[in-house]
Amino acid sequence: MDCSLPMTFDTYNKCSYNCLYCFSYFQKSHSLGRGGVRSGKHNYQGVTTPTTWVNPEVIKRLFALDPKMSKSMQQFYPYIIKRNTMQWGGLADQFDEYERKHGITLELLKVFRSLKYPLCFSTKAVWWTKDKRYTDLFKKQDNWNTKFSIINLDKYMSRKIEKGVPSPQARLEAMKTVAGLNKGGVTLRLRPFIIGLSDKHDEYLKLIAEAKNHGATAVSTEFFCLELRADERLRGRYNEMSEAIGVDIFKYYRLNSKGSAGYLRLNRDIKRPYIVKMYNLCKALGLRFYVSDAHFKEYCHNGSCCGLPExxxxxxxxxxNALMIAKAKGEVRYSDIKTEVLELFDFPFIKAAGFNTSTTVNRARRDNQKMTDYVREAWNNPKSKKSPYKYFGGVLIPTGLDENKDVVYKYVGEKV
Known part of the structure; x- marks a missing residue:
């Protein structure tokens, strides 16, 4: 409910890279437009799964608003009609080694270029920036923004943590290439920020400066979160990370997170010095700064934490976006965001494509509820962890109800 790019797309059902921190490890891709074709098997850290990819013909039908598409896919029609930007690269990398082999992203790029559809890419790959077939399609596409994920500058540490991924230096050069192709902008995606790795010798600050030198227009960051419910294999990856960076991440996160179970996020006090330094450096360098973390989202330049400009x-x-309105005006009302909520989310909650609808009991309770009702309910229940009050860590506080009986939130966060 805090996402500016809720329509997320993946070309392939998995990623060829083997980053130890990957939050989507062992998860299936659940992006729109599936209906892929099997192409053999790949052994992924002991897990054998078939490689599948989206069918370009299905994507053409989707963006042509074909009335015969499934109801779940038609949920995206209002989004497509409004030509809202689509995020490409959520649980996989659309330019990875699978793409080098199969070329499905290339076919899809041709489709989206013909439609002049606005896109936001997220990648670690570099080979495609040296391939004329791809770079020609990016030329003059001023509504295509590209995020390059880099979390430190040490190529030796990178090899240990981001296995199979090009070096940080190679990614910076790729960033420079793409920056020269169009005016859509390139973003340094400093995510996840890993204490003990990203901050070693203040490398995160040097990385931001290098990104600026290589054409970046923005920086987006988020701190690593740890899943305590990890199975044995995922715990093995965490242990490997701990050994590489010299910090017992299980112990560190237990000591410095507000919760004690499940998905652990570091507390605000731990993160504050890093956020402030990054914000001040970006301001000095003329870079837009964004925080995808629930904490310190108030430091975002505007209401798209992935780094898209206004x-x-x-x-x-x-x-x-509501938080940004409150920061500018002092307070925010549900009516400030209501129009677009009604336009984009007018479908049954239990049928929401790619959305975690939780337990069977929860789905039964919400059987007659629309997604718009779910969003409004979260807004109007400050005790809920999904509410603006709880989610943003108290920088928005409820002050009463408006004429529509919706909660009014006051901004009490830092003046940034």
Missing amino acids: SFNYNRGQFT
Whole structure:
């Protein structure tokens, strides 16, 4: 509910890279437009799964608003009609080694270029920036923004943590290439920020400066979160990370997170010095700064924490944008975001494509509820962890109800 890019797309059902921190490890890709074709098997850290990819013909039908598409896919029609920016690269990398082999992303790029559809890419790959077939399609596509994920500058540490991924230096050079192809902008995606790795010798600050030198226009960051419910294999990856960076991440996160179970996020006090330094450096360098972390989202330049500028047509019917309104005006009302919520999320909650609808009991309780009702309910229940009050860590506080009986939130966060 805080996302400016809720329509997320993956070309392949898995990623060829083997980053130890990957939050989507062992998860299936659940992006729109599936219906892929099997192409052999790949052994992924002991897990054998078939490689599948989206069918370009299905994507053409989707963006042509074919009335015969499934109801779940038609949920995206209002988004497509409004030409809201689509995030490409959520649980996989659309330019990875699978793409080098199969070329499905290349076919899809041709489709989206013909439609002049606004896109936001997220990648670690570099080979495609040296391939004329790809770079020609990016030329003059001023509504295509590209994020390059880099979390430190040490190529030796990178090899240990981001296995199979090109070096940080190679990614910076790729960033420079893409920056020269169009005016859509390139973003340094400093995510996840891993204490003990990203901050070693203040490398995160040097990385930001290098990104600026290589054409970046923005920086987006988020701190690593740890899943305590990890199975044996995922715990093995965490142990490998701990050994590489010299920090017992299980112990560190237990000591410095507000919760004690499940998905652990570091507390605000731990993160504050890093956020402030990054914000001040970006301001000095003329870079837009964004925080995808629930904590310190108030430091975002505007309401798209992925780094898109205000000029892009991203979804504004969400809580991050509400936070930006409150920061500017002192308070925010549900009516400030209601219009776009109603336009984009007018479908049954239990049928929400790619959304975690929780338990069977929860789905039964919400059987007659629309997604719009779910968003409004979260807004109006400050005790809920999904509310603007709880989610943003208390920088928005409820002050009463408006004429529509919706909660009014006051901004009490830092003056940034």
